[in-house]
Amino acid sequence: MTPRNSVDMRAILDAATEIADSNGMEEVTLASVAKKLGIRSPSLYNHVDGLDGLRRQLALHGLEKLHHALMNAVVGRAGDDAVRALGKAYVEFARSNTGLYQATLRAPDVEDPRLKQAGDNIVHLTMRVLEGFGLKDEEALHVVRGLRSLFHGFASIEQSGGFGLPLDLDESLSRLIDTYIAGIHAMYDCK
Amino acid sequence: MTPRNSVDMRAILDAATEIADSNGMEEVTLASVAKKLGIRSPSLYNHVDGLDGLRRQLALHGLEKLHHALMNAVVGRAGDDAVRALGKAYVEFARSNTGLYQATLRAPDVEDPRLKQAGDNIVHLTMRVLEGFGLKDEEALHVVRGLRSLFHGFASIEQSGGFGLPLDLDESLSRLIDTYIAGIHAMYDCK
């Protein structure tokens, strides 16, 4: 049941990730991925639903890997410390997986249930990190949105080379997170 | 010196903006823009340096328009109030110019001096808005990065439909900005 050289999804995602990391997401085409795998591009349709399907798979893979990295960063931590760890892990993921991180953004279809689920997992993780703050439910949801905006905004601008000035980036990130955390304590009377 | 129907840059940018706003930046092609203008796509090379050139022009136009909108929002304001106005104007711009805002991101070349200049103008404006806070120079630069991350992150996630939950978006934005401002006051002892 497994004919020819039989490229599998794993190999496809690896090849696409490698191309995305080194040349950017625009260079991830069925042609370039097929070439790297040593097959012809129509053969990819046996594994993936066209270019959009490949992008979806890549986005999904990226979100799962990101979730895993974030989980790993916050185990054994709580409160301010956990939020700081979350932010640094997020940005670090974007830095060391530039292509995959790009893939998680330009998702072709926001309504895809698997993508939605993967996104929700990250939101839930963030909610749990905030549990120790003793925020009301709705407050916590707004704060989750705030943290996502912060992390994604920083990672995205950094990746596109938008921070031009010669000023330490890690220092900027630390201050950004600390400032927002200080704001939470000031705005909502919580631990 | 002005032969034929003579499409000009203004018309090209208008057409491209319209396509980007209604169908997204991926749909902005030389073919689609030419079609809307009633000319053949090779004719566009008389005005623009290929597809990348068109994207550059569009990014530049978007940044200038964004800068203008931000300027307009902060005149006559100072301190916290000015920062709030800046954030709301930024997000409002992204909302009502979805295509143009996308164009300001996927800039083909970060090194383009005109794009750099346009970006610097926005950074400078933000610096001036922060003047009233009495921050040290380096502190102010970190805060500018923070605000950019905040604003862009929120606008970007909102635009991609990433905020799934049924929770008021303007409320989230207000709280995000207010929380960060409160953080500034807590972290740096300033007015």
Place this chain on the structure above:
DNA sequence: TGCAAAAACTAATAACATTAGTTATATTTA
């Protein structure tokens, strides 16, 4: 050993960007 399914293949089409070379037109100039 043969059969069926899976995954490769080739061939063909359509959309796009881009280059080269040509034509038409509007302004300028003689």
Place this chain on the structure above:
DNA sequence: TAAATATAACTAATGTTATTAGTTTTTGCA
């Protein structure tokens, strides 16, 4: 007013890509 020139349109052609249809090959199982 008429010719010259510059500008911006055009057509034709090439190469890349995604995608579909139909074919062949190979592998695992009966």
